[in-house]
Amino acid sequence: MDPAINYCCRCAAPVSLVVPPGDTLLRHVCPACGAIHYRNPCLVVGTLPVWEDRILMCRRAIEPRRGFWTLPAGFMENQESVAAAATRETLEEACARIELEAVYTMISVPHINQVHVIYRARLLDLDFSPGEESLEVALFDEAAMPWDEIAFRTVAQTLRYYFADRALGQFGFHAESLA
Amino acid sequence: MDPAINYCCRCAAPVSLVVPPGDTLLRHVCPACGAIHYRNPCLVVGTLPVWEDRILMCRRAIEPRRGFWTLPAGFMENQESVAAAATRETLEEACARIELEAVYTMISVPHINQVHVIYRARLLDLDFSPGEESLEVALFDEAAMPWDEIAFRTVAQTLRYYFADRALGQFGFHAESLA
Numbered sequence: 001m002d003p004a005i006n007y008c009c010r011c012a013a014p015v016s017l018v019v020p021p022g023d024t025l026l027r028h029v030c031p032a033c034g035a036i037h038y039r040n041p042c043l044v045v046g047t048l049p050v051w052e053d054r055i056l057m058c059r060r061a062i063e064p065r066r067g068f069w070t071l072p073a074g075f076m077e078n079q080e081s082v083a084a085a086a087t088r089e090t091l092e093e094a095c096a097r098i099e100l101e102a103v104y105t106m107i108s109v110p111h112i113n114q115v116h117v118i119y120r121a122r123l124l125d126l127d128f129s130p131g132e133e134s135l136e137v138a139l140f141d142e143a144a145m146p147w148d149e150i151a152f153r154t155v156a157q158t159l160r161y162y163f164a165d166r167a168l169g170q171f172g173f174h175a176e177s178l179a
Numbered sequence: 180m181d182p183a184i185n186y187c188c189r190c191a192a193p194v195s196l197v198v199p200p201g202d203t204l205l206r207h208v209c210p211a212c213g214a215i216h217y218r219n220p221c222l223v224v225g226t227l228p229v230w231e232d233r234i235l236m237c238r239r240a241i242e243p244r245r246g247f248w249t250l251p252a253g254f255m256e257n258q259e260s261v262a263a264a265a266t267r268e269t270l271e272e273a274c275a276r277i278e279l280e281a282v283y284t285m286i287s288v289p290h291i292n293q294v295h296v297i298y299r300a301r302l303l304d305l306d307f308s309p310g311e312e313s314l315e316v317a318l319f320d321e322a323a324m325p326w327d328e329i330a331f332r333t334v335a336q337t338l339r340y341y342f343a344d345r346a347l348g349q350f351g352f353h354a355e356s357l358a
Contacts, residue, residue: 003188003212003215003216004189005188005189006190006191009183009186009188011185011186012186012191037188038254039257040255040256041259042219043294078220080220081287092203102354103352103354106261106282108260108263113257113258132201175262
C-alpha cells in the first residue's frame with residue numbers, strides 16, 4: 001500500500017488536489033514548488049518455470065496470501081527490463097535458474113493498480129530452494145496442482161492457459177484484464 | 180521527471196536512504212512513520228491504428244521530442260487496464276476511434292524506467308484530429324513514413340516490426356529491451 005500523499009516529497013509543503021493545466025485528472029500538486037506527484041500502475045513480473053511436465057511454484061512466506069501458492073514473481077524495479085525482472089524474481093523467490101522463453105500472459109488488475117506479466121521459462125536444474133519470501137518451493141504436475149490454494153487470480157488464470165495450450169500443442173500470448 | 184524524495188509524503192519528516200529489512204535495494208524510508216517510498220517503472224501504452232495500408236501518427240506538441248512523429252500513446256493511469264489506457268490515449272492524442280486488435284510490442288526502456296506497450300488497432304473512421312498534445316495527426320503509408328522524424332526508438336522499432344510482419348502476412352508479438 002502506497003503511503004498517502006499529504007506533503008510534497010521534494011519540499012515538505014502540504015499538497016493540494018487539483019487538475020493541472022492540460023491534464024484531465026486530479027493530481028497531488030505542491031503549491032510551493034510546483035511538483036506534481038503522479039501515481040501510476042506497477043508491473044509485477046515473473047515466470048512459469050517448467051521441468052518436464054511439472055511447474056515450479058512457491059508457497060508464500062509473506063502477506064498478502066501467506067501460505068498460498070504462486071508463481072515466482074514480484075515488483076519490477078527501476079533500471080531493469082521486464083525480462084531481467086522476471087529472471088531476478090525467479091532467482092530471489094525460488095533460488096531457481098531458468099532460461100526465459102516467450103512472454104505468456106499480461107493481465108491488468110485495475111482495482112489494485114497492477115499489471116502482471118508472466119514469461120514461460122525452462123527450469124535449468126533441480127537445485128531450487130525457498131528464497132526469503134517463500135516457505136516452500138515445489139514442482140507440480142497438472143493432477144497435483146493445488147487449485148484451492150493459489151494465491152492470486154492472475155496466477156490461476158496463467159496456469160489454466162498453460163494447461164489448455166499445452167493440450168493443444170501451441171502456446172499463444174494472452175492479454176486481458178480482471179474485472 | 181519524478182520529484183526528488185527528500186521528505187516523507189505522509190508525515191513530512193526528512194527521509195533516510197536505507198535497505199529495509201528483507202529487501203536488497205536502497206529505498207527512501209521515513210524514520211518517523213516508517214513509510215517506504217518505492218519508485219517503480221511506468222507503463223506507456225498506445226496503439227498503431229491502421230486504415231487500409233496507412234498508419235495514424237501524431238506530431239508531438241509537447242516535450243520531449245516536440246515536433247517529432249509518434250504513435251498515439253501515454254502514461255497508463257491507476258484504476259485502468261492496459262487496453263483501456265491504449266484506447267483512451269488514442270482518443271486523447273488523435274481524437275481517433277479504434278477497435279483494439281492484439282498487443283503487438285512490449286519494449287522495456289530501462290534507462291528511463293519505462294515499459295512501452297503498443298496494440299495493433301483498426302481505425303474506425305477518418306474523423307481524427309489533433310488532441311491537446313498533438314500539433315498534427317496524419318496517415319502515412321510505408322513509403323511516406325517520416326523515419327528521420329520519429330520521436331522515440333520504441334515507436335520506430337514497432338513500425339519496423341509492423342512493415343516486416345505485414346510483408347510476411349503474419350503479425351507476431353514482439354517483446355524486447357532497448358540497450
